Amino acid sequence: MTYGFETLAIHAGQEPERRTGAVVPPIFQTSTYAQDAVGAPRLGYEYSRSGNPTRDALQECLAALEGGRRGLTFASGLAAEDTLLRTVCRPGDHVVIPDDAYGGSYRLFAKVLERWGLAYTPARISDPAAVRAAMTDRTRVIWVETPTNPLLGIADVAALAGVAHERDALLVVDNTFASPYLQQPLALGADVVVHSTTKYIGGHSDVVGGALVTTDRSLGDELAFHQNAMGAVNGPFDAWLTLRGVKTLGVRMDRHCDNAERVAEYLSRHPKVSQVLYPGLPDHPGHETAAKQMRRFGGMISFRAAGGEAAAVEVCDRARVFVLAESLGGIESLIEHPGRMTHASAAGSPLEVPADLVRLSVGIETVDDLLADLEQALG
């Protein structure tokens, strides 16, 4: 029997607890487990860095939601990325990265992994030929975000899987913006999906975490080895909060999309907005690809203020219902200025973002309140 997405979100990895029948997986807040004899742990659990039942429930659920075989969760999205890259790459290898990406991912490549010996080339990932041209003999990974943060660029996952596999490289997709409800990269040919579960998967802005999912059994085993050997695991309470969030992912995403569609349409008619970046708009350059690989277009919108940087900063400062804050994907709407906030670490790099850019994470509040708030903030 195969189950639908919402059923898996609520039940995968979450059978009632064996001893008591507790319907919700307990928070196994323990570092260690009693053994019945030397070397005979009861259910295979020995130590919570290596294994914890609450974390296991989340890992199984995320694997099911992405259509993968193995899910692994971490202390943050960046911890997941670091573990993945230092599992599949060796010093001397090369990765192709997006020329528009989450600033923290860029910083990991540019300031940490380059020093470790991993070379990288930014490329326009909406253009498979440009990605192919950026590859070298040592390219081990093509790293893709789609939609990208913060410019909402779209990469064709199936086409890039072909480009990667022609040269024995892996295609890694950061699926944070779409969530598995809107897009399932593994089914399109990606080798590994990365998440900052801090965002839509957790969904309530109350926990930081990350995840990796793969369909490849041996890669899954290697990643699990490194999860334990490198130790960047999430704790049981964080796993539990994330699991609590993920149960409603489908219904939340539908409302995020409903509200974002209304906001994008409103902004695209506003005289003080020079450009709206939302893959759901028919004039977005990635619209057709997004329509092909995504169920809907998501809750993230960026726009450029006609009055330049000062105007962009002013809109952020004046918003009231939209909270001025970094991060995204929670039920509450957030507004931010990427150039000075989330993407400040990309200043002066090929990934620098336009100064007049404003990014919205459209929440699930009453949409008329969101529209009225933007109306007053834009003045």
Ligand SMILES: *Cc1c(COP(=O)(O)O)cnc(C)c1O
């Ligand atoms: C936030 C984010 C990350 C990093 O995740 P953390 O949980 O903050 O470490 C990676 N990729 C994208 C697209 C993000 O938005």
